[in-house]
Amino acid sequence: MKCRVCRGKAVIAVRRHNANFCRSHFLEHVRRQVERTIDDYKMFGSDDRLVLGVSGGKDSLALWDILTGLGYRVDGVYLHLGIGEYSSESLTLSQRFALTRNLRLEVVDLTVEYGFAVPEAAAASHRTPCSACGLSKRYSLNKVAAERGYDVLVMGHNLDDEAATLFSNVLGWNVEYLGRQHPVLPSTEDGLCKKVKPLIRVAERETAAYAILAGIDYEVEECPMAAGNTINRYKEWLNRLEEQSPGIKANFLFGFLERGSPLFEVSDDIALRICSNCGQPTTGDVCAFCRLQQVTISRRQDG
Ligand code: Q46
Ligand code: ZN
Ligand code: ZN
Numbered sequence: 001m002k003c004r005v006c007r008g009k010a011v012i013a014v015r016r017h018n019a020n021f022c023r024s025h026f027l028e029h030v031r032r033q034v035e036r037t038i039d040d041y042k043m044f045g046s047d048d049r050l051v052l053g054v055s056g057g058k059d060s061l062a063l064w065d066i067l068t069g070l071g072y073r074v075d076g077v078y079l080h081l082g083i084g085e086y087s088s089e090s091l092t093l094s095q096r097f098a099l100t101r102n103l104r105l106e107v108v109d110l111t112v113e114y115g116f117a118v119p120e121a122a123a124a125s126h127r128t129p130c131s132a133c134g135l136s137k138r139y140s141l142n143k144v145a146a147e148r149g150y151d152v153l154v155m156g157h158n159l160d161d162e163a164a165t166l167f168s169n170v171l172g173w174n175v176e177y178l179g180r181q182h183p184v185l186p187s188t189e190d191g192l193c194k195k196v197k198p199l200i201r202v203a204e205r206e207t208a209a210y211a212i213l214a215g216i217d218y219e220v221e222e223c224p225m226a227a228g229n230t231i232n233r234y235k236e237w238l239n240r241l242e243e244q245s246p247g248i249k250a251n252f253l254f255g256f257l258e259r260g261s262p263l264f265e266v267s268d269d270i271a272l273r274i275c276s277n278c279g280q281p282t283t284g285d286v287c288a289f290c291r292l293q294q295v296t297i298s299r300r301q302d303g
Helices: 023-039 060-067 084-100 111-112 118-125 129-147 159-171 173-180 202-215 231-244 248-264 288-302
Strands: 011-016 019-021 050-054 074-080 106-111 152-154 194-196
Touching: 011 023, 011 202, 019 023, 019 202, 023 060, 050 060, 050 129, 060 084, 060 202, 074 111, 074 129, 084 106, 106 111, 106 118, 106 129, 106 194, 111 129, 118 129, 118 288, 129 152, 129 288, 152 173, 159 173, 159 202, 159 248, 173 248, 194 248, 231 248
Parallel strands: 050 074, 050 152, 074 106, 152 194
Antiparallel strands: 011 019
8 A cells, every 4th residue: 555645655545535645645635634624614814813622532632733733823722521530531631732732721611610510411401411511512612712802713523523413414404503514603793703613624533543643642532421422323324334435425514515505504684692691692581501500500409
């Protein structure tokens, strides 16, 4: 197996690009994919203040490495979810990454800041852990980005994440979510920070390979609350299709973004209001995060 670029010994095959790469040309290939995504979708420029949602996993740390390598100045924000050892280990790995590269990492602890952790909120609200977790991440990362005056909130979702989410939204015909599934969500005057996903051209196995080949020490343990997560199941299904038809996952996602997405665009008329409890943007009176917080704390007081 020879590298497509230098004909040296290849270490990885990327079947959907019909290409094999040596270590250095694979790293280069991934960086180019990210650079192209940033340019194609006009995600940000060199003057923008960027903050990255950091989890300690392969995707966010690989993306931090890639963006700083491309010359962007990117701070990180880590949200401590309160999921036992998994959270404390991920935090240590994130802090070590930031420290050794002289990068700024802000840590927000859900328990300290909001009085509850993900496992308790999931149980109290009868949501799945990933649903309570996703809501908490969206809320608190946006809040930090908006309050600290960042121009863009950068997220490490990869091709598999986005394709599986799209698959899930199509299976359920969640037209509202389909309308919002875009690699760039603009900022709003009500307090939503611009949000972008520069890793969407890179598959999960490629971000893992990038992290390993770039010498990044990341959290390899899976979150203990991931069991039963439907998105992970859809990822497996899509990977089975990908094995038979390399490229099908990327075609599914990018075909949607180019041709399907405009059909589901949400109108700008959906006016956001200000949550009467926390002041963050919401479509209702009290935002979903404050409702999650209230139900969790009141269950604890009742119990
Ligand atoms: S951390 Fe949170 Fe993931 Fe754990 S609870 Fe689910 S969403 S699986 S990326
Ligand atoms: Zn090479
Ligand atoms: Zn609120």
